[in-house]
Amino acid sequence: MSYIKKPVARHPALPKNAIGLTVRDYEGSLSTLCAGCGHDSTTAAIVQAFWSLGIEPHTAVKLSGIGCSSKTPTYFLGEAHGFNSVHGRMPSVATGANAANQDLTYIGISGDGDSLSIGLGQFCHAIRRNVNLAYICENNGVYGLTKGQFSASADVGSKSKKGETNEARPIDPVMLAITLGATFVARGFSGDKGQLVPILEAALRHKGFAFVDVISPCVAFNDHKGSTKSYMYTRENYTQVTEADLVPLRREIIAKQVAHEATTVKLHDGSVVTLRCPEGDYDATDRGAAFKHLSELKERGEVATGLLYVEESDSDMHSMNRTAPGDLVAPDWDLLCPGNDRLQSLMAEFR
Amino acid sequence: MEPTDTSNPDYFHKVVDCQWACPAHTNVPEYIRLIAQGRYTESYMLNRHSNVFPGILGRTCDRPCEPACRRGRVEEKPVAICRLKRVASDLKGDVTDLLPKAPPTSNGKKVALIGAGPASLTVANDLAPLGYEVTIFEALPKPGGLMRTNIPSFRLPVDVLEFETNAILDMGHVTIHYNHRVESLKALLDDEGFDAVFIGTGAPKGKELNLPGRAEADANIHIGIEWLESVHFEHIDSIGKDVLVIGVGNTAMDCCRTSKRLGGTNVKVMARKDRRYFKASPWELEDAEEELVDILENHSPASFVVEDGKLVGMMFDIVEWHEDPESGRLKSTKLDEKLIPCTDVILAIGQDNAFPFVERDIGIEFGKWDMPVVDKTTFMTTRDGVFVGGDAAWGPENIIWAVAHGHQAAISINNYCQGVSLLDRTPDTVKLNSAKMGLHEWAYSNDYSSKGRTKMNHAELTARFKELSLEVELGFDIEQTAREVQRCLNCDVHTEFDAPLCTECDACVDICPVNCLTMTGNAAEDELRQKLTVPALNITQDLYVSAALPQTGRVMVKDEDLCVHCGLCAERCPTAAWDMALMDLHIPQAR
Ligand SMILES: Cc1cc2nc3c(=O)[nH]c(=O)nc-3n(C[C@H](O)[C@H](O)[C@H](O)COP(=O)(O)OP(=O)(O)OC[C@H]3O[C@@H](n4cnc5c(N)ncnc54)[C@H](O)[C@@H]3O)c2cc1C
Ligand SMILES: Cc1ncc(C[n+]2csc(CCOP(=O)(O)OP(=O)(O)O)c2C)c(N)n1
Ligand code: SF4
Ligand code: SF4
Ligand code: SF4
Ligand SMILES: [Mg+2]
Numbered sequence: 001m002s003y004i005k006k007p008v009a010r011h012p013a014l015p016k017n018a019i020g021l022t023v024r025d026y027e028g029s030l031s032t033l034c035a036g037c038g039h040d041s042t043t044a045a046i047v048q049a050f051w052s053l054g055i056e057p058h059t060a061v062k063l064s065g066i067g068c069s070s071k072t073p074t075y076f077l078g079e080a081h082g083f084n085s086v087h088g089r090m091p092s093v094a095t096g097a098n099a100a101n102q103d104l105t106y107i108g109i110s111g112d113g114d115s116l117s118i119g120l121g122q123f124c125h126a127i128r129r130n131v132n133l134a135y136i137c138e139n140n141g142v143y144g145l146t147k148g149q150f151s152a153s154a155d156v157g158s159k160s161k162k163g164e165t166n167e168a169r170p171i172d173p174v175m176l177a178i179t180l181g182a183t184f185v186a187r188g189f190s191g192d193k194g195q196l197v198p199i200l201e202a203a204l205r206h207k208g209f210a211f212v213d214v215i216s217p218c219v220a221f222n223d224h225k226g227s228t229k230s231y232m233y234t235r236e237n238y239t240q241v242t243e244a245d246l247v248p249l250r251r252e253i254i255a256k257q258v259a260h261e262a263t264t265v266k267l268h269d270g271s272v273v274t275l276r277c278p279e280g281d282y283d284a285t286d287r288g289a290a291f292k293h294l295s296e297l298k299e300r301g302e303v304a305t306g307l308l309y310v311e312e313s314d315s316d317m318h319s320m321n322r323t324a325p326g327d328l329v330a331p332d333w334d335l336l337c338p339g340n341d342r343l344q345s346l347m348a349e350f351r
Numbered sequence: 352m353e354p355t356d357t358s359n360p361d362y363f364h365k366v367v368d369c370q371w372a373c374p375a376h377t378n379v380p381e382y383i384r385l386i387a388q389g390r391y392t393e394s395y396m397l398n399r400h401s402n403v404f405p406g407i408l409g410r411t412c413d414r415p416c417e418p419a420c421r422r423g424r425v426e427e428k429p430v431a432i433c434r435l436k437r438v439a440s441d442l443k444g445d446v447t448d449l450l451p452k453a454p455p456t457s458n459g460k461k462v463a464l465i466g467a468g469p470a471s472l473t474v475a476n477d478l479a480p481l482g483y484e485v486t487i488f489e490a491l492p493k494p495g496g497l498m499r500t501n502i503p504s505f506r507l508p509v510d511v512l513e514f515e516t517n518a519i520l521d522m523g524h525v526t527i528h529y530n531h532r533v534e535s536l537k538a539l540l541d542d543e544g545f546d547a548v549f550i551g552t553g554a555p556k557g558k559e560l561n562l563p564g565r566a567e568a569d570a571n572i573h574i575g576i577e578w579l580e581s582v583h584f585e586h587i588d589s590i591g592k593d594v595l596v597i598g599v600g601n602t603a604m605d606c607c608r609t610s611k612r613l614g615g616t617n618v619k620v621m622a623r624k625d626r627r628y629f630k631a632s633p634w635e636l637e638d639a640e641e642e643l644v645d646i647l648e649n650h651s652p653a654s655f656v657v658e659d660g661k662l663v664g665m666m667f668d669i670v671e672w673h674e675d676p677e678s679g680r681l682k683s684t685k686l687d688e689k690l691i692p693c694t695d696v697i698l699a700i701g702q703d704n705a706f707p708f709v710e711r712d713i714g715i716e717f718g719k720w721d722m723p724v725v726d727k728t729t730f731m732t733t734r735d736g737v738f739v740g741g742d743a744a745w746g747p748e749n750i751i752w753a754v755a756h757g758h759q760a761a762i763s764i765n766n767y768c769q770g771v772s773l774l775d776r777t778p779d780t781v782k783l784n785s786a787k788m789g790l791h792e793w794a795y796s797n798d799y800s801s802k803g804r805t806k807m808n809h810a811e812l813t814a815r816f817k818e819l820s821l822e823v824e825l826g827f828d829i830e831q832t833a834r835e836v837q838r839c840l841n842c843d844v845h846t847e848f849d850a851p852l853c854t855e856c857d858a859c860v861d862i863c864p865v866n867c868l869t870m871t872g873n874a875a876e877d878e879l880r881q882k883l884t885v886p887a888l889n890i891t892q893d894l895y896v897s898a899a900l901p902q903t904g905r906v907m908v909k910d911e912d913l914c915v916h917c918g919l920c921a922e923r924c925p926t927a928a929w930d931m932a933l934m935d936l937h938i939p940q941a942r
Contacts, residue, residue: 005798006862007799007864007865007915009425009915011865011866013885013886014866014885015885024864035924035925036923040858040862041858041861044860191855219856219925223854223925231854231902235902
């Protein structure tokens with residue numbers, strides 16, 4: 001948290017993206033979260049991802065619910081459209097916005113409280129509808145904003161700052177999303193941007209609902225010894241299941257020197273996600289196998305990270321509902337309001 | 352890389368670009384903060400401690416600090432450091448009781464200083480308060496050296512000069528003999544019983560230009576520094592209408608501007624090369640051009656043209672310059688010739704040293720260019736007890752270098768007189784004190800102003816030409832001062848890192864407005880510089896490298912180059928691994 005505005009000075013050698021902007025052109029106002037909050041680092045990763053994809057900030061829509069995590073859209077893409085909804089209701093607002101204008105890039109920011117308690121139903125239905133939205137759950141195991149109560153993602157045995165032990169079984173949003181049929185499921189860690197940024201880039205490019213669970217430690221209420229969502233615990237129990245890289249259409253593919261075979265998944269806009277599995281055999285395109293593998297890792301207490309499941313299909317919300325192409329801003333008046341004759345003939349059909 | 356050794360006092364000192372660049376290491380950011388708080392007297396005294404002549408330097412300093420100022424790298428223009436120094440001097444209160452004074456009784460040691468320029472005066476300033484009996488011999492009737500005789504009063508008012516020379520001459524135990532040219536150093540050493548002698552005689556000889564016609568036209572050809580001296584002592588009060596000034600250094604600028612005030616209506620500065628090679632400071636060129644002086648490039652003097660025994664003009668070769676591919680030297684090709692009519696010529700093509708009073712058989716070794724051999728650290732010649740500083744040591748420099756030499760020579764003279772080895776010099780020491788006052792409260796204003804450099808107001812042109820000593824620069828008023836002080840980045844409030852505390856949350860890296868922080872695997876310097884968030888290509892600026900971080904073993908690397916000292920890294924750090932800490936740098940003087 002800080003009282004001063006971020007100085008306008010910039011590094012003169014800051015690189016520019018395809019549309020001539022620097023990463024600082026993708027910032028929002030200065031964060032008011034606690035110093036060291038994982039959410040701020042996730043915000044920085046989002047800024048990085050939008051910048052490297054060269055998305056024009058005013059063509060993005062950022063939506064959120066309630067929570068420290070849900071405050072963060074203020075801190076990135078100052079020029080984008082934004083909507084801060086009621087607690088747990090971001091998916092509905094995102095669905096509506098996306099229904100009205102499918103040409104924009106949608107990013108929803110939520111927390112483990114916002115998504116897995118009050119908003120659990122909304123979360124499930126957005127997956128079911130396959131809304132074209134990158135859905136980021138900044139997961140810290142607590143309700144940060146209301147001072148650190150256990151959330152539904154808190155692990156059994158995890159200790160609160162005051163020393164109480166959580167006994168309720170956790171909801172794992174990754175497992176839930178895979179079970180519900182989500183077409184893109186990933187997990188990252190706010191403390192590892194090298195992994196998180198490419199995942200976010202792929203999520204933004206994926207057509208349909210892209211779910212990214214980001215372990216994002218709450219330094220104020222859940223970064224102590226005994227917590228299973230701290231910086232230290234996450235670093236110690238972190239297993240990188242896949243290494244993902246997004247190769248956008250424009251960029252030349254430079255093969256990295258790695259020991260493992262890469263799987264490639266072509267996304268709707270022609271860009272390609274390459275996946276490597278440092279752990280050996282893991283097939284991120286086989287839902288059943290992925291579920292089984294992740295369950296095993298979970299049993300062993302490992303935090304599985306990477307792009308865990310991806311399936312690029314055509315059936316997003318718009319195709320399922322056979323909506324008209326384009327957005328509702330573009331059509332001219334005559335198309336939107338065809339006149340009294342058309343109304344009368346429509347009315348006649350109901351008589 | 353090895354973790355940075357911040358116990359070396361030079362490490363953090365270097366980060367304060369202005370202070371590091373100042374030959375006398377004036378504590379610039381602190382004096383600017385004092386001005387910002389309206390504490391002009393304290394600011395003046397802090398300046399005086401290092402540079403002895405804040406009022407003089409606040410108007411005339413060569414300001415090596417300004418091109419070094421970080422603000423010039425972050426944006427375009429440096430902080431107006433020099434002008435702010437003048438503010439401290441203009442607005443200071445009564446400093447009489449704050450000035451150093453000699454103790455009632457002397458320490459019995461006698462020191463002779465030859466010349467009363469800034470170098471000698473600084474030696475006197477440092478030694479008199481320690482009880483030394485200081486005797487100054489000055490050839491001219493007034494003190495100050497070139498500061499008085501050559502810097503025109505429209506740049507440096509005499510009362511400002513005299514206030515600061517008097518502050519030293521009136522300390523006690525300082526005796527000055529005017530109109531006393533030392534003719535024999537041998538006699539001085541043998542007969543007068545001084546424990547040490549300091550030579551601060553400057554570089555008193557203006558260079559000649561021996562071209563055809565020189566002798567015949569002598570009446571209207573003037574040697575720049577002698578001419579300015581005559582103007583100062585009012586032996587000269589006019590000049591012809593058409594003046595050619597030969598040379599384009601700082602002396603040339605003072606000559607052309609003085610000519611404009613003494614009747615020269617058509618004044619031209621004749622440069623052999625083009626603008627890229629001009630020696631004058633950019634601001635002096637600007638001021639001359641503002642006064643409607645023409646500056647002609649690529650005119651190489653060929654001869655003086657004399658008719659009926661009188662100077663009527665000069666012939667110039669019009670030349671073009673190119674770099675010789677083999678030697679890398681500049682060579683000229685003559686393109687044409689041109690006659691430029693004139694009534695007077697002023698030669699401003701440089702100064703030479705001269706030591707006619709130093710016998711060559713008294714143990715003082717002379718080296719190249721007939722200059723005495725002087726030790727770079729101790730300022731002593733090859734004869735024990737004889738010291739040299741200022742322009743006399745290694746040729747013409749400027750006031751602030753003369754002051755820096757004076758301080759170092761005073762340390763040596765003190766050691767010498769006390770029987771301590773000259774190499775036994777107290778090293779600089781540095782201490783950092785946390786500037787944290789509260790959650791977002793710092794002991795400095797971290798919210799610097801991003802406004803551009805404040806412009807200086809100047810006196811009207813017509814008024815300037817009417818009165819020789821009318822000061823051209825009006826100085827900053829309160830509003831201008833208030834605006835300019837906020838441009839300082841407080842580079843002496845350092846980012847200090849404590850690796851074991853870091854949780855590697857990235858907060859500092861993410862917030863830094865100029866992307867100067869990176870956490871990465873350690874490597875050799877060249878590789879590390881390339882690996883940073885933005886590669887660190889300015890190798891004159893150091894990398895601050897931490898010990899291995901506790902969770903991943905990576906290192907925190909800070910590229911010092913562009914840090915604006917905003918303190919956001921420290922405000923964002925959950926564990927106070929970064930702190931902002933005010934530097935307390937102690938640079939010893941004679942004591
Ligand atoms: C025209 C001009 C403009 C300048 N403008 C600036 C400027 O704006 N800013 C800046 O920083 N610098 C400026 N300088 C340079 C600066 O003035 C000198 O570098 C500085 O004054 C050198 O100080 P000093 O003490 O070594 O010698 P000086 O200032 O040269 O003083 C030497 C003194 O020794 C006396 N002396 C010489 N021989 C003897 C002897 N045998 N016996 C007794 N006394 C003797 C001389 O009379 C003189 O008073 C300028 C120089 C010139 C020529
Ligand atoms: C309808 C409603 N119920 C309860 C709250 C109180 N509340 C505010 S934030 C929050 C939990 C937020 O937790 P999470 O989404 O994990 O965000 P975090 O602060 O941890 O990032 C709750 C319960 C509310 N604002 N609105
Ligand atoms: S309370 Fe926790 S989640 Fe909220 S800003 Fe502070 S560290 Fe982040
Ligand atoms: S003080 Fe810290 S945040 Fe500010 S510019 Fe310097 S390193 Fe960056
Ligand atoms: S903010 Fe502090 S704890 Fe976080 S990475 Fe920077 S120095 Fe380390
Ligand atoms: Mg939470």
